[in-house]
Amino acid sequence: MLVRNGIPNNITSNYNITANNEENICSLLLKSVDDERVDVLRSLLEQIVSKSNFHEQVNQICYNGGTVLHHAVVRNSVDSVRTLLSAGVNPCVQNDSNNTAYRLASSEEVKNAFVQELLQAVAQSNLGRVCQMISAGVSVDSIDTVSTGNTALHWGASYGNEDVVRILCQSGANINTLNTKNETALHDAVRRGNEAVVKCLLSYGADPSIKNKSGEDCYELAAKMGGTMLPSLSLNTRLNRKIRRTTSIESEIDRSSLISTDTTTFVEKTSNYSAGRLENWIDLLWPQPKYIDLDERDRTCPYPKDGRLKIYFDKASEAEPRRLMQIIQMSAPILSTVHLELDYRGHGVREQSSLDGRITCGIFKNGCCSGAYTLTIDEDGIEIYGEDPTGVRHGFSTLVQILRIFKEGSEIVNSNTETSLITLHETLPESTAKITGTVNNEQPKKIGAIPCLTIRDSPDSCFRAVYQDFSGCKILNTETLLQLATRIGYCKASHLFVNFEVRTTDRYQLPYTTRDLFQITQVCDELFIKFVPSLDVQSSYIELDLAWRTIDSFLDDFPLTKVVHFGPNLAVMVISNRTILNNVQRRIPKIYISVDIDKNNASLINHLPPFVTICVEGKYPFEAENLLSPRLNVVLRFSTSDPGFLCAAPESVAKKALLATRLGNKFPILGTMVCDLSTGCEVMPPSLSYMSELASLGVCWNKSVDVKRFCFLLPRITAEHFLLDGNMEALFKQMSTVGKVEHEITRYSYGLKVTESTEEVQEQSPSPSSNKKRPISVFVEMILNPDNMVLERLTPVIFKKARIELKRSLKILDRAKKHLPYNYELALVLAEIQIITELMVLACKLGQSLCTYGINPSLSPKNQKSSFSPSDRLLQETSLVGYEMVNIGVSNLPPVVRTDLANRLLEIRSRFQHTWLSRNIASTLPNALKIFDNLFRALLPPNMQDYGRNLL
DSSP states (O other): OOEETTEETTHHHHSOOOTTOHHHHHHHHHHHHHTTOHHHHHHHHHHHTTSTTHHHHHSSOOBTTBSHHHHHHHTTOHHHHHHHHHTTOOTTOOOTTSOOTGGGOOSHHHHHHHHHHHHHHHHTTOHHHHHHHHHTTOOTTOBSOTTTOOBHHHHHHHHSOHHHHHHHHHTTOOTTOOOTTSOOHHHHHHHHTOHHHHHHHHHTTOOTTOOOTTSOOHHHHHHHTTSTTHHHHHTOTTTOSBOOOOOOOOOHHHHHHTSOSSSOOOOHHHHTSOOSOOSSGGGGSSSOOSEEEEOTTOOEEEOOTTSEEEEEEOTTOSSOHHHHHHHHHTTHHHHGGGTOEEEEEEEOOTTSOOOTTEEEEEEOOOSOOTTOEEEEEETTEEEEEESSHHHHHHHHHHHHHHHHHTSTTOOOOOTTSOOOOOOTTTOOOTTOOOOOOOSOOSSOOOOOEEEOEEEEEOOSOSEEEEEEEESSSOOBOHHHHHHHHHHHHHTTOOEEEEEEEEOTTSOOOOSSOHHHHHHHHHHHHHTTOEEEEEEEESOSOSOHHHHHHHHHHHHHTOTTOSEEEEOHHHHHHHHHOHHHHHHHHHHOSEEEEEOOOOTTTHHHHHTOOTTEEEEEEOOSSOGGGGTSOTTSEEEEEEESSOTTOSSOOHHHHHHHHHHHHHHHHHSOOOEEEEEEOOOSOTTOOGGGGHHHHHHHHHHHHOTTSOHHHHTTTHHHHHHHHTSSOGGGHHHHHHHHHHHHHHHHHHHHHTTEEEOTTTOOEEESSOOTGGGOSSOOOHHHHHHHOGGGOOOTTOOHHHHHHHHHHHHHHHHHHHHHHHTOOSOHHHHHHHHHHHHHHHHHHHHHHHHHHHHHHTBOTTOOOGGGGGGSOHHHHHHHHHHOOSOSBOOOOGGGSOHHHHHHHHHHHHHHHHHHHHHHHHHBOGGGHHHHHHHHHHHHHHHSOGGGHHHHHHHO
């Protein structure tokens, strides 16, 4: 037997270790350490590690100096220390002198062995081991190597979970320690993309503004990594009570999203930017206030116990109480949804005792812009001071939003904690309280409190407009139009444009009576919205006399208006003929014109007088910038949806809002106008434009708002402020889903794909369909002209996937319907979205049938070629010419398929009539139904056409 240093080489294999020879085990372990036999030490530990008393054996006091680990440290045996620690030996055991093994270490190598064990435990999220190493005396701020300088907290942020990071922070780790790259642990957490770890570090005081050697702070790094962490970084209200709103930073995502507004591409990084969760209740305020200061002590202001808001007027105010009462009274219908009433008490006295629900209002001109206001909520009451009457209106609108957010049943928690809002998109408990939106409820609910805060706010743009186009068959009735004005006024819109198209071949007549027009104008004035009547004709090729007579008749219908707008066709004539322009100006002081500028008309436009404001389409690249003179008054106009599409995708809404803010930095503009245009496919209800309108109003008011973040919160915000029920968020989420499906399938149809590496739009192969300037939605083509569709790139599988996604949305809408409170407006919006979704499902089924029965029979699968002879195979390959998918036309589909589709279309048509008449003037219904009737006739066989006419 070979013997080395007194220990036989085969001792570990020949010696039977049992539980009864603990003294022998200790002596063998000590002997292995003494003789530097790490292999024997490791073998001994492997033999006893599975025994139940393993820890008692290896952690017992073996000699006068302590445990085996103490002995290895004293002997400065680095390898033995590492072996013992990796086996799980407890480093917290103290010897008779109350010292742990780490405290006896004299060399840096031995200490580093303990540090490496700590870092490994942190990386593996081994909480017990981390606590042991820290308790043994290992510094929580120990670094891995001098060249990197990463602390345990850096390792935890990069590899560990939230619990490990919290333990390190609670153990006294320096939260902002820098490594050799000048990066904190927060940099690593942001780069990793772990939201829980980021929030944990922020809660313990991590500073996101520290910059690394590359000059990047955590905000910039988060934007560079895709923006997922920006919401957590920008809303750290626990540490910074003054809410910080970060603007979107230039990145590859930004540039790719602005390459074109003609097609919508689906970029995964953008979709992962936010899960649509609210980080703070302040997110629900819209437009976002510029400055919010939450109370440091988290004090609250109670709701009035009697459900009455006592309105007082500051004696020093420049406003008349009667005027203030008129302003505030406009919010009464919305306040009734939270069971609050207005009680006007006259002039307030500062020395009086505090009252529940006391609100003091006033107007003080401090040199701010029109619409500026200050809102203060304190324990003693609420104060609203505006720069002018418009400011008081906006300030009270913000207060009403806050009061509604904190109504009973709202699942908002206080601003220091993460909000967990349950929506119908997932599950909605039966017990969730709902606001019915009606004044006459059986019993008012008990109301809680609102947080104390100060808001100072003012608009960035004086022009924040919504444009309704009635040039097609869509003409909203007065009730719907006034309801829209109330909604956009609540969200601080400044202008409402209503466009009428007059056919000069017909007798001049507007769809509204003079009484209706007067009522609309009066209500808009009370809401501090400028009502702007708009006129256009069907063609720019008309005689000047006829054009002037039409304009003159139009102005006669609006005798009180001080502003007017002309559409593109009339604008061409007004610009080129100064006589007409001057005649209009004698009656109307302010004129807006929508015009497409080019090199031919740039000279005329640049010499327009200052009472004219031109409305230019906002697009990228903004070529008009090089043609327009800076002296002009310019506003940007955007459509609520992409041209040629039924619905707007969330990405296109965000692109337009982001484009509005950036173009404003390149060229002086007064504001933006979001246009709900008549597209020729008139089945779209106005509710599908709500999110686009809200986004535009928000960025016009506050240009610094983070568009890319808030675009994912728009469904919740829209439900809160347009439907007055945040629990109906699911309706707008499904609306977004429908838009995504429409744009996705159209992208396939036009051969556009997003490469995984660059995420840039590329064309697969040249074809006639891919050369179109603006893609037309597959659903629009399928509904209007299915026989002439090009199905080259579409397959039955693509349509089937679209149907599955749309049917999933219908299931969610059905679930929402079960929880719908008794409210006509909510039911109408839900019905509108359901009808559009079902119509798209039908279009998918039609497309799937056309693809299934239109496969080119000459294109055989590749695996069938092997059965042919070489000559037959050559003949077959040369005959494989033409499209893989051929549109055989609706008339060539099997009768069973056509009958099934026709019956389903009739059902959708019947329901559509009810929703259409609820929104629009009755005389427009026949034209609106043509879109269904044309498709229905195409689906019917020739021998049933007469029967079909009787059904319609």
